[in-house]
Amino acid sequence: MAWKALDDMDLKGKRVLVRVDINVPVEGGRVTDPTRIRRIVPTVNDIVKAGGTPILLAHFDRPKGKVVPGMSLEQVVPALSQELGRDVVFIDGDYGSRVSALGEGEVALLENLRFNPGEESNDKGFAERLASLGDVYVNDAFSAAHRAHASTEALAHLLPACAGRLMAEELGALEKALGNPERPVMAIVGGAKVSTKLDLLGNLVRKVNHLVIGGGMANTFLAAQGIDVGKSLAEHDMTDTAREILDKADEAGCEIILPHDVVVAREFKADAESEVVDAKKCPSDAMILDAGPESVERIGKAMSGCRTLIWNGPLGAFEIQPFDAATNAAAAIAAERTRSGELVSVAGGGDTVSALIKAGVAEDFTYISSAGGAFLEWMEGKTLPGVAALES
Ligand code: ADP
């Protein structure tokens, strides 16, 4: 990988512009979940330890280039100070003079960058203004790296640039999972719809040895094979696309694993009456809400021959019991194999992260990415502008 790490930079006496993602949930002016803040602590504190002055650059919500007082980053300052264990100087308005007044070892946070239209338009002038505030640029916001914005892209070209600790950790995990993985590799792709994950499936069939398709999207693949899926969630206008993906997999020598048996119910509610049936025999008045136990066994068997697992999308409607069973069982197998050192397991995606936390395996996976859209685009094989800018 061609990017520099924090330890490659001389930070002593330098003002260090650090792009972070602290777009945390806030209710009534208070941060309700500081997870994202916690993850940038090592980078910020290591910059201070190395004698630098971190100046944090971040966005909050979607003010669309205008000043929206309710979207000020000032409301994040108390939680940020608490997690860092240091006071944070909040700087809004004209940054220049306030930034030059910062002393060594102080930590500053600039007001929501998206208050300025130049941020989202990747404006060179805005990036130059930001660059004039610092000597070094650190990007620690992998989750914002799929967007070419002034603070994630243009700015990286204007100063000596490197990846922060969190960014480096994330890139390292992704490289191990799909860039240069130990083979065989299994991918599990589930979730609601094929249409949102076409690029993902198209990229994975070329890169992995086994592709498990689950969740609502598996129904579309079953329908593509002429199977009646009853009242299941399925995109009947996507069956041609599903067939193309199957052909592509065939050409690439990628084994596709579709549900063999399924859990069906007439109602989509907690503890609804359900039964396990052959995937080819969904009753016409029922819907498929999860993969069945035989399918899980197959997945487990294929996984036992694999060295790497990459996972996006639950295998069933995991929010509601008992339709979380297949997701939980597959997660438990992956966790067990990861603990024993046989498997590298990397997962990401909003609902996937919730599902794996719910399954109680989040700690056992090699890496769980909280980067959402950026993780998906990376899995789709796309170049992330924020990462590419660090590499040049
Ligand atoms: P992620 O956010 O991890 O990328 P998705 O948003 O693609 O995942 O998919 C998650 C959603 O898919 C969940 O809300 C889950 O209930 C739904 N889902 C999974 N399987 C089914 C199914 N068989 N029928 C209906 N919905 C399903």
Ligand code: MG
């Ligand atoms: Mg989702």
